[in-house]
Amino acid sequence: MNEFTWTNFAKIASSTLSQMLGTATPVALAALGGLMTEHAGIMNIGMDGMILMGAFVAAAVSYYLASAALGILAAMVFGIVIGLFFALFTVKLRSDEFIIGCALNTFAMGITAYLSRSLFGSDGIRGAAYLHNIHIPLIKDIPFLDNVISGHSLFVYLTWVLVILMWLFVYRTPTGFWIRASGESPETLRTAGKDPEKMKWVASILCGVFCGLAGAHLSLGKLNGTFVEGMSDSRGYIAFACVIFGAAHPGKVYLAALMFGFFSALGLQLQGIISSDLTEAIPYVITIIMMVYVVVSGQRRREHLAKQQLKKLELK
């Protein structure tokens, strides 16, 4: 390890934070989709497969048409198809969400491996058109921030916008309200004259689109137009965990993804000191601790509320 100096520390800190953003983004994008289905009352563990297929479609289309933008567009369109497919089984045919999610993940592994091999040989895709990293004009000149914020792919910045849009959509538009109602109290929604199933379809499709974006980011944003089999590497499950402990609130979900990104980046930095097997576990241990915290604090809050209600009654 290097000797400790402030310049060194600043360098390591900025590279950790920059990696945090990079690692968090695919997870955050998928989680933004996952929170829609969560609000609609569908337990979606199929996100990993959706990401993998998105990554493949984006890379393949971008390879053939030599355009990253078309690749991303194709991943989004394909996301719609997968969303429809997922909703067909979970909403229309009322199958078990868990089983369908698992099936989707396994299916994605198989179909992407098959297509990638039959179209591109066993090498996978490499050298598709990709998104170049962006250096933001003003921030580029500020020493520390330049390393952290500047020089990422477009998706990192796009995610910030999407988090805000998502928050507006979920909490400030009628459709968002209906989607939440379709999960919390479908009967009430039906009484109000809206079809909860339709809302679930919408949520599922949105989830597919966001997971497609997450996949496109992985293959065309983070990597330079590369697809290899199994490259989603369980990010979908992490996204699901982020949805749960961000309580399906877009801002909190994004923070959760950032936290995951931070600890994986920190793990890479710590490898010089601690065994890599342990550093690899850090993000997951933190996830469990946070999960417990969220559950316990939620319970406390409810208890507190209940006690206050009781007190009010007693006073009367």
Place this chain on the structure above:
Amino acid sequence: MKKIIALLLVLVLTLGCFAACKKGDSDKTVVTIVVAGQFGDRSFYDQSKLGGERLAKDFADQVEVKYIECNNEGWTMQMKNAADKSNIVICVGYEFEEIEKVAPDYPDVNFIWIDNATYEPIKNLLNITYAQNEGSFLAGYIAAAMSKTGTVGAVGGADDITINDFIVGYKQGAEYYDPSIKVEINYANSWDDPAKGKDCANVLHDRGADVIFQVASKAGDGVFEAAQEGGFYAIGVDSDQKYINDDVIICSMQKEVGKSIYDAVKKLLSGDKSQLGTTWVADMSNGYIGIGYGEAGAKQQIPDDIKAKVDELAAKIASGEIKVNTTR
């Protein structure tokens, strides 16, 4: 009536299965290559496939080559499946530890285990291990010679004995060139996540490493990309990976898995079974380990005098004059 038809259909299907299960053409030797992971890593597993393809081509009238990919699970089961239907089973990957129990159950089948060795010799099993530490020594030497910052790096796929065998050799080679050199190591803990490999390489680059050796299968693709973006050099592994990106990949540590499989099977086919029951170390002295500089016409970054020095060192390693550290 419907039930009878259904039953008949089931019967036909089951029989069809059995029909398909017969042991291939009886006069041909069936060679099955079972890989622990997946093809498509452009190095270790793909090398073994190349060996199989060469066999199928050169001995077309004698052998039939089949491939099984385990996708990192069910190694024992796949090994047994292969043994049921073939004469020679080649298990590619250090993960097939259960071969110690499986091989004695199939006395008529010849096994070859690539990249690891059983504790006790088994009479129908040939172990082939590779002196990757010797090749990595040269890779380390080259890395140190090409580095301007005095720091070189290596990204491993996992912190295990085989990968660390590369790493210790690499370290020793780098220190052989310059005892004061710093060698930074990171493990991706994944074999198929290039994004993770890229992060690992970037972390090493931030610590000053300007030549990075990848030993991480498909995750190593990310190392090459990081090198391209960050403007530093990378070293490939197992097969000659220069073709992937000859701007940044200055050379590759070659482990001739395909050639060793080809040669071992060729020997078995000729009726020479003396190798069974032994462990064969494919190393620098018998030419299965070395440094590859890409095909003719590829861009070269390493100056000729370093290449000459590397050849000299290779001769010293082959003769035993330089002893390379190992984790085995």
